[in-house]
Amino acid sequence: MIEVTVEDRAGGRTRFAARPGERLLHAGLAAGLGLPYECATGTCGSCRATVTEGDVGSLWADAPGRRVCRRPGEILMCQSAAAGGALSLKLPTAFRDRREPECRSLSGRLSSFRRFTAEIGTFSVELDEPVEHLPGQFALISAPGVEGPRAYSMTGNPSTEPRLDFLARLSGPGKLTPRLFSNALEGREVEVFGPLGRAALRPEDDRPFVAIAGGSGVAGMLSIVEAALARGHFDRHPSRLVFGLRSMEGSYLLDRLSEFVRLSGGLFRTTVAFSDEAPDPEFEAIFPDLEFTTGYVHDVVRSGLSSISADRPICFVAGPPPMVDATMRMLVVEGKVSPAEIRFDRFG
Amino acid sequence: MTASDDFAWEPLDDVDDLEVGDRRELSLASGKLVLVMRTETGLHASCADCPHQDTPLAEGMLDGSVLTCPLHFWQWDVTTGEPLGVAELPLEIFELKQEDGRWWIGMRR
Known part of the structure; x- marks a missing residue:
């Protein structure tokens, strides 16, 4: 095993062990460290660190996230492995609190x-x-x-x-x-x-939520809604999903979302927004438990922004980067929602 | 009180047309990139890149005196550089002064 020392921005210092060839991010997270990351697959650049001692091997030299590595010694921990000998890393951010289950x-x-x-x-x-x-x-x-x-x-x-x-x-x-x-x-x-990932529903969450999903970003929302149903969350806190799709023909999982709405007794609402076309009345009739509209999800959410500002729900946002960025801009700038209240995942 | 002699002053052109809410990235004669913004309280200048991941802050959002990075939504009060919300680091703010109708930006020596 290779000993890796990590120092964060605040000067906090800790150690973990990595196998030769093991991804540094994986080894650190598995050791319970609050290392920074977002996508963990080389795209976002959030797990940047500077090698201050020792050598690492790059597992993906052309990773898109390497655009943030502009200075000597900077690496992405998710795409680097300890190469042998002691290794020291310096983080540009502070260690995060670990509130999620162990990796x-x-x-x-x-x-x-x-x-x-x-x-x-x-x-x-x-x-x-x-x-x-x-x-x-x-x-x-x-x-x-x-x-x-x-x-x-x-x-x-x-x-x-x-x-x-x-x-x-x-x-x-x-x-x-x-x-x-x-x-x-x-x-x-x-x-x-x-x-x-940190865009998660936590056991202590006792507030309504607004889940905003674009395309396959709905995946994690399915898990959140199913868990919320199981714990009776909607009886105390009516909540909402806005699900953005391109077209009726390309839609999916609407039967499962309909079931969620029925199981919640209508306390969980789902709005499906088609960006490329207006919903057909015949199509809408197939899914009477769902609400349909036209437009981009952030525009649909904007129309209900006054209730978000008043109710202070947890906001979950997941989807492709342009959708997440447009939604975040709208929530933060127009809705004056603190980024600390928004849990987001960009799917690159 | 900070003495003016503590700073190396460089001229800051191309900022007079900035209106409230506008921001512009400028390259100083020294090669340093800065972000100049106008809020209701006047003109302000900060480092051009986010202290987190070096994201150009000219692509961020300025709302009142709150500047938001577009990548991870770190926020600061641009009048003081104080971090807000999820930001972990302050934003470097530069002194500005106006003399003889021209704006100058001060880099600490």
Whole structure:
């Protein structure tokens, strides 16, 4: 094992051990450290650190997130591994409080891939043992023969079953999702690292929430709503989901959202916003429990901003970066919502 | 009180047209990048990049005296540099003065 010393901006210093070749972010998180990260897959740049002593190997030299590494010695901890000998890192931020379940690496088998549209599907990983997570968190999945891990959000209410359910979107340069969609990986062994992410519903949350999801960003919201239903959250705090999709033809999971609305007795409301077309009355009639509208999700949320300002709900925001950024700008600038009240995940 | 001699002053051109709510990234003669903003209380100048991830703050949002970084939504009061909300670090603020109808920005020596 390689000893890694980490110093944060405030001068706090701690140590963890990493195996040769192990991703530094994974090793640190698994050791219980509050290291900074967001995507954990090399895109966002949030896990930047400076190597002050020792050497690291880069696992993805062209990672998009490396654009933030502009000075000598700067690395992304999610895409770097200890190369041997003692290693010292310096963080540009403070250690975060760890309020989420411990991260760890587990093995499991892929199963139950189900395709909803040309680019959206769900699948499960049957684990060797259960893993604790919060509703709204995600995990990294690595498959043999597929370079690098890929992030997927858990869609179910956390349970003691040794299984995790995920939503997958076929897009971008990732190599794992296309193989899921071609059913080439059914039954294959995979490694799961997690749980990750802070855009989660916590046990102590006792306020209404507004969940704002674009496309596959709805994955974590499914988990949050299911968990909220199970704990009777909506009886005390009526809450809402705004789900942005492009078109009726490309829609998915509306039957499951309808069921959530029914189970809540209408105390949980869902508005589906189509960006590219107006909802057809015949389509709306298929899902009488849902509300439909036209426009981008941030515009739909803007129309209800006065109630957000008055009720001070928890705001969950997840989806592609342009959608998350537009929604955050609207909430922060127009709604005067403190960023501390918003839990967001950008899906690169 | 800070003496004016504590600063190296550089001229700051191209700011007179800034209206309340406007901000502009400027490159000083020394090569340093700064962000100049106008609020209801006047003209203010800060470092151009977020102290968190070096994101250009010209792409952020200025609302009253609150500047918000567009990447992780760190916020500051631009009149003092005080961190707000989720920000973990203060924002470096530069002295400004107007002499003979021209704006100057002071870099601490």
